[in-house]
Every structure is written in C-alpha cells, then in structure tokens.
Amino acid sequence: MRTMAAPPIPRSTVARLPVYLRALLDEAVAENVLVSSGRLASLTGLSATTVRKDLAVLGSPGIRGVGYDVRALVDQISQTLGLHRGSSIVIVGAGHIGQALAGYGGFAERGFRVAALFDADPAKVGLEIGTLVVQPIEDLPAVVAVSGPTIAIVAVPTPVAQDVVDRLVAAGVTSILSFQPTELSVPGRVMLRNVDLAVELQILACMQSQRS
C-alpha cells in the first residue's frame, strides 16, 4: 500500500490559509473559543461560502449551528502549512531590508525562527542585530547543514542576487523569497517567490485609474 495521497489543496485556498491563520490567532488572543464562517468572512473580507469551502478541504471539524473550534483550526492550518516543523529561515543581506526583517517580530509569532543573518561585507560581519550576529556568507553551507533551514530570504542588491541564489541552492535551501525587480532562475525543485515592490505599486496605480 502506497502512501495515502493527501487530497491536493487548490492553490487559491493555500493562498488564503495564512489569512485565516492571522484572523484565527487574533480570535484566540481575544479568547474566543468558537468562530463561525460568517465571522471569519467579515474578519478577512472573504465570503462565508468561500471560508466554508476552504475549511472543508482541510478536513476540519466544524459544528453545525455553532461554528468552528478556533484552536483546532489553528492547529490544522499550521499543520497544513507545514509550520509544525518550525521551519527556520535565513536572511542573506544585512542592509536596510535585511535588518528590518531580522527585527521583525511577526515571524516568530507565526512559527518561523530566524536562524541566521548573512552578509558578504566584512564590515558588517559581527554586527549585532537584535539577537542575531551577522555572519560571513561563507558560513552559509555549514549553517544550513546544521540547523536545516529550508527557507531563505534574499535581501541583497540586484547585481549579486543571482549569485546569492545559486549559493543558497547549492547549500540545499529549497524555498527562497526575494525582493528583486528582476526574474531569478532556480532549478525546478526549488520554490522561488519574488515580491517586486514596483509591481505592487503599478497594480495600485492601475486599479486607481480603472476605478475598479
């Protein structure tokens, strides 16, 4: 018997899970034990039907006439997102963006541990940023091997970004988030997600001119 094929979760649903998680954590902080699809909908700006469909694919246990158990949902979504493994992340580049990320509290809250901060500039190596010490980029393979981080954030100047990505891939990193205005290339097995701020702005500008 082969491994049970987990039902594939639609991409659109995956993209919304973190949004639900955020809302659910707020509910948990407010000590609400139960939450209805309608309430989750208004908290997230989605429709109640969409919420129910999404939670259904998680195999989540809702109670008719009552709602969903907040704790159970948080656990289920965390599990589905793979956060139970406590993924650790490494940040490459100790410039403004890298430092901002290193000091960002939101990661820990949501199951990510920042394992290391690297920079190629010897002048930056040794600097203390929050609880981290900037390490030389040459240490990358060793850190990845030891703490097994699978996600890296690339926050370096564009000209060296591809080189950094290549090093990350060589070191065994399998997921990369970057902020470049250019496309980066990675082998097929590596997940790459790029957030281009100018693109975000352009989308805003367009929506505005369309009055949509």
Next chain:
Amino acid sequence: MRTMAAPPIPRSTVARLPVYLRALLDEAVAENVLVSSGRLASLTGLSATTVRKDLAVLGSPGIRGVGYDVRALVDQISQTLGLHRGSSIVIVGAGHIGQALAGYGGFAERGFRVAALFDADPAKVGLEIGTLVVQPIEDLPAVVAVSGPTIAIVAVPTPVAQDVVDRLVAAGVTSILSFQPTELSVPGRVMLRNVDLAVELQILACMQSQRS
C-alpha cells in the same frame, strides 16, 4: 456620443502587466526592437497564449509572423497602468523599511517619483536619506496638497499603522501599500494593498510541503 467605454481589463491581466513591462524594459535596454509572444513567455515564465491574450486586450499592434514592437508595448502598458501621469509616492516611516524604500532605485525606473519621506519621531526629522530629507508627519497634508501624490507606502510599526492610514486618507491619498501583519481598514474609495511577509513565507512553506 458618450465617452468610449474602455473594455474592462481582467484583473489577472492587470496583475501581469507590470511583469511584461519589466521584461520589455530589459529588451529595450538590449536594443531589441521586436519581441515575439514566445520570447516574452520565456522571459516571464508564462505561456505564449496567455501573453497574446493579454496583449490583445490592450489593443496592441502585433505584426503577424514577426512579433510586437517593444517601444509600442512599453508605451501602451505604461499608459494602461496610468504611469504616464508620473505618479509620485510618499513614504511614511523612516525606519529600516522606509529607508530601504527611499533608497530603492527601481521606482524611478518605472515611472514613480518618491516625493517625500515622513516620520513622527522628531529625532529622525531632518535626516537625509539619499536625496530626501525626513519631514515631520504633520507636513503630510501640505505635501499631498502641493505635489498631489496619490500613492503612499506605510512602513511604520503596527500599533500606529491604522492611525497613519487614517491620516493619509484624510489628506486625500487614494492608494496605499502597507507591510502590516494585520488588516487595515479604509473607506471603499481608497485602494489598499497589503504585503504580509509572514504570509509569503507561509505560502512558500506550504508549497514545499506539498511538493507542488
């Protein structure tokens, strides 16, 4: 005769236009006059059919058997995105993220001018960041009134983010980009786009655990 109703551009297409623009500008730099849908596809990671469908809704002038005129496409997309108006942007918050954004060259290249950088902290006011001088946040309404920026980037700590957004709205800003881990509320007429880095990471983590 009423104003010609511009055919509504699908949201999915709008989201890709900035990606095309980026690739096209690279082509222009390489002094390529023409580009085929196939080439654009491989540059952007999309399918050739998608590219052609998208360019078709722009009413763009392709030449059969040859390709598209790079310059014409750049102009058409810029026009469609509303970049011809040379939108200026203001950045609120002169912390790490704000400073990184203020120094980011990618904006100017793509039609955005950073008009001002604000901070509420008197200790930061007057600092020179690149070509900008940090201004007190009280100047916001005056700057918006004069230079007419319609897009603002919110790069402040979460606790004060909603307050900043309210001030921006009051000052007449109509599009806002933020980096908060929480939902912000704005009147319906204001466009708000939020980039939550932890969400991006979670999506990466999930794709990885799904091997999709």
Next chain:
DNA sequence: GGTTGTGAACAAATTCACAGCG
C-alpha cells in the same frame, strides 16, 4: 434558529487548436 457541508449553477482564467496574415 443558526450554522455547517455540498452539489449544482455560474464565472473567470487558461489552454488548445487552428485560421489568417506578413
């Protein structure tokens, strides 16, 4: 009564296949 869960209808987006043109 209120809410979940879900099949069916609907809408949007992508891909296919190929005609039309340079």
Next chain:
DNA sequence: CGCTGTGAATTTGTTCACAACC
C-alpha cells in the same frame, strides 16, 4: 513558414441554494 489573433474546450475558482445537523 512563423507568428499573431481568437473561438472553442477545458480547467479552475466562486457563488448560490438548500438539505443535514446541532
């Protein structure tokens, strides 16, 4: 012959409507 342009088919995602249940 290569590439664009586009109707048709397919896939994907959302909304509706309502039965099932607590």
